[in-house]
Amino acid sequence: MRFFPAxxxxxxxxxxxxxxxxxxxxxxxxxxxxxGQRAGTAVxxxxxxxxxxxRPRGAVWLTAPAVLVLxxxxxxxxxxxxxxSFSDPAIGIDNYVWFFQSAVNRTVLQRTFVVAAWVTLAxxxxxxxxxxxxxxxxxxxRLALILCVLVPFWLSGVVRTLAWVxxxxxxxxxxxxxxGIGLSPVKLIxxxxxxxxxxxxxxxxFMILPIYSVMKGIDTRLLQxxxxxxxxxxxxxxxxxxxLSLPGVYAGAIIVFILSLGFYITxxxxxxxxxxxLSSLVQNQVLSLLNWGRGGAMGVxxxxxxxxxLAIAAPLMRQKHTSSRREA
Amino acid sequence: xxxxxxxxxAAIEIRKASKRYGRFTALNDIDLHIRPGxxxxxxxxxxxxxxxxxxxxxxxxxxxxxxxEIGGKSVTGLPxxxxxxxxxxxxxxxxxxxxxxxxxxxxxxxxxxxxDERDKRVHRALDMVKMADFAHRYPSELSGGQxxxxxxxxALVFDPPLLLMDEPLGALDKKLREWLQLEIKRIHRELGTxxxxxxxxxxxxxxxxxxxxxxxxxxxxxxxxxRELYDSPATLFVGxxxxxxxxxxxxxxxxxxxxxxxxxxxxxxxxGHLAGDARPVILLRPERLALKRTGADIVSGENRLAGTxxxxxxxxxxxxxxxxxxxxxxxxxxSPLGSADFAIGDTVDVTFLPSDLILLPDDASADVTLT
Numbered sequence: 001m002r003f004f005p006a007x008x009x010x011x012x013x014x015x016x017x018x019x020x021x022x023x024x025x026x027x028x029x030x031x032x033x034x035x036g037q038r039a040g041t042a043v044x045x046x047x048x049x050x051x052x053x054x055r056p057r058g059a060v061w062l063t064a065p066a067v068l069v070l071x072x073x074x075x076x077x078x079x080x081x082x083x084x085s086f087s088d089p090a091i092g093i094d095n096y097v098w099f100f101q102s103a104v105n106r107t108v109l110q111r112t113f114v115v116a117a118w119v120t121l122a123x124x125x126x127x128x129x130x131x132x133x134x135x136x137x138x139x140x141x142r143l144a145l146i147l148c149v150l151v152p153f154w155l156s157g158v159v160r161t162l163a164w165v166x167x168x169x170x171x172x173x174x175x176x177x178x179x180g181i182g183l184s185p186v187k188l189i190x191x192x193x194x195x196x197x198x199x200x201x202x203x204x205x206f207m208i209l210p211i212y213s214v215m216k217g218i219d220t221r222l223l224q225x226x227x228x229x230x231x232x233x234x235x236x237x238x239x240x241x242x243x244l245s246l247p248g249v250y251a252g253a254i255i256v257f258i259l260s261l262g263f264y265i266t267x268x269x270x271x272x273x274x275x276x277x278l279s280s281l282v283q284n285q286v287l288s289l290l291n292w293g294r295g296g297a298m299g300v301x302x303x304x305x306x307x308x309x310l311a312i313a314a315p316l317m318r319q320k321h322t323s324s325r326r327e328a
Numbered sequence: 329x330x331x332x333x334x335x336x337x338a339a340i341e342i343r344k345a346s347k348r349y350g351r352f353t354a355l356n357d358i359d360l361h362i363r364p365g366x367x368x369x370x371x372x373x374x375x376x377x378x379x380x381x382x383x384x385x386x387x388x389x390x391x392x393x394x395x396x397e398i399g400g401k402s403v404t405g406l407p408x409x410x411x412x413x414x415x416x417x418x419x420x421x422x423x424x425x426x427x428x429x430x431x432x433x434x435x436x437x438x439x440x441x442x443x444d445e446r447d448k449r450v451h452r453a454l455d456m457v458k459m460a461d462f463a464h465r466y467p468s469e470l471s472g473g474q475x476x477x478x479x480x481x482x483a484l485v486f487d488p489p490l491l492l493m494d495e496p497l498g499a500l501d502k503k504l505r506e507w508l509q510l511e512i513k514r515i516h517r518e519l520g521t522x523x524x525x526x527x528x529x530x531x532x533x534x535x536x537x538x539x540x541x542x543x544x545x546x547x548x549x550x551x552x553x554x555r556e557l558y559d560s561p562a563t564l565f566v567g568x569x570x571x572x573x574x575x576x577x578x579x580x581x582x583x584x585x586x587x588x589x590x591x592x593x594x595x596x597x598x599x600g601h602l603a604g605d606a607r608p609v610i611l612l613r614p615e616r617l618a619l620k621r622t623g624a625d626i627v628s629g630e631n632r633l634a635g636t637x638x639x640x641x642x643x644x645x646x647x648x649x650x651x652x653x654x655x656x657x658x659x660x661x662x663s664p665l666g667s668a669d670f671a672i673g674d675t676v677d678v679t680f681l682p683s684d685l686i687l688l689p690d691d692a693s694a695d696v697t698l699t
Contacts, residue, residue, distance in 0.1 A: 225421035
């Protein structure tokens with residue numbers, strides 16, 4: 001599976017480096033002019049019969065520590081969750097039947113996906129111009145912009161969410177300002193828009209970083225070439241720059257979407273009873289009702305739904321110019 | 329529309345054009361007239377203003393002052409996408425997310441040309457650069473030379489009256505470069521488009537161009553055919569930049585309208601003299617010099633400078649010698665096949681007629697700029 005690191009929300013949450021890694025790989029798929037100049041030798045090397053022998057044997061063992069951690073901390077508990085969903089309290093698919101028969105569950109599942117989609121869209125709208133700005137400003141300004149992206153990583157998610165509570169609550173900063181300039185206050189806390197706002201802020205770096213790392217590899221001289229061929233500046237941007245930046249957009253969108261699906265703290269603190277997401281339902285089943293079977297079933301449904309979505313999205317994301325290279 | 333019936337090339341008229349970036353003057357008051365259908369090369373070392381001139385014509389930057397006309401119309405303030413000029417870049421600049429065919433079709437799509445007409449023209453352009461079989465490949469699958477041929481097709485597919493090339497072969501190896509030079513020459517002959525070509529390689533300029541404009545320090549030193557630049561350079565810089573040369577410096581006196589230079593104690597006669605009080609130097613082309621045994625075969629009126637052979641190279645088509653003269657300068661001599669052989673250490677006379685030397689005003693900056 002191409003996006004294996006991204007398919008597991010926990011792995012991504014645990015490591016903020018994940019988007020960087022992913023986007024670096026994406027970036028390599030976007031050919032820069034330097035790549036172009038070396039393309040001849042690269043192709044030759046790929047066809048060289050000697051190349052495989054040069055690869056040291058046993059390199060696969062370098063992954064052993066990571067594989068071990070994944071097996072112990074991920075595969076084993078996941079296996080237990082799946083097993084319990086089919087066996088607790090009795091063997092069978094009772095837990096799944098319960099899940100899909102409950103209108104509340106179906107609504108929450110749907111809401112979880114809708115919120116994830118909104119968060120992804122909001123992140124994209126904020127991140128794309130921000131990442132582009134990062135590529136065109138001077139060095140010091142770029143450092144400042146990167147710092148703005150990274151500082152939230154250094155704060156705990158709970159603290160950030162509580163800050164949003166202060167901002168969004170009925171007597172909070174935003175509504176005070178609205179009242180101050182004579183506008184009517186808006187209900188933000190314990191509503192879906194409030195949840196989306198908070199999640200967007202928390203997840204924004206996961207969108208900005210992959211897009212930026214792809215954008216900084218784009219050769220802007222291509223835009224000059226497009227203009228010499230007769231393209232207006234905005235047309236050159238849309239037809240040349242945007243397509244070349246898409247690998248970063250796809251990578252960021254997938255990370256943000258999948259992280260959103262499993263988000264717990266922010267929706268729990270900012271949301272209300274009418275904006276509960278699936279993670280809160282799981283928490284309720286497992287920790288409050290001690291019903292591991294039903295909680296597990298919900299988790300499995302979320303996981304499977306995520307895989308299905310990825311399978312649908314995968315062909316979209318495959319870059320044409322790289323896939324054809326693989327076929328060649 | 330067959331290739332040969334395309335519209336003729338555009339003329340370019342540059343008058344008193346300057347380009348300044350803040351305090352830095354990239355181009356200083358240049359005049360350049362390029363005829364329709366001409367192959368004009370802008371030649372010069374890096375930073376001499378040749379690429380700035382190309383960027384001005386392309387519309388990537390605007391002139392600070394002066395006049396720039398293409399096809400008889402002023403293009404000042406006209407953005408590059410409205411100038412209808414083909415541009416080929418040193419870095420190819422093919423769009424990596426489009427196939428070769430889509431790359432070449434791109435300027436046609438922008439001009440609203442669709443369907444069969446577009447396909448036909450794309451195929452014809454790719455055929456012209458012998459890349460028709462690669463239409464479905466992506467740029468990353470092509471070698472540098474192939475990519476540049478595609479870039480050439482893309483820059484010509486919309487029949488621009490003017491094609492600009494910025495060191496297009498700079499990133500390629502020598503063999504490929506020589507072959508592509510001939511291809512570019514052939515395409516220029518077939519199309520009748522005006523070509524403006526930027527290079528720092530004087531050999532390339534001689535192979536390709538109808539005329540060459542030699543740039544130095546933001547100015548044009550001389551404009552002329554390769555032969556004119558080689559045989560009668562206007563400045564020491566041009567003489568040194570085009571072809572091999574030996575420069576002789578000494579004390580000069582003018583007697584009877586001619587110049588007599590004393591170089592390391594030996595006198596050299598040059599016909600005529602420089603106007604004004606410029607310090608003259610003598611420029612010698614290696615194939616105009618002959619080597620003779622010291623004191624042998626004296627021809628009346630010839631100049632002779634004694635020296636020692638310090639390097640002898642057999643070239644197949646002849647030999648090349650480096651001679652250390654009495655004043656310490658090294659003269660480069662090219663002897664044709666069949667002339668006498670000399671060995672390192674031989675004492676010889678370097679001989680040449682007054683009509684074989686070029687008398688130029690000295691210019692210390694010519695030495696500095698070349699290094």
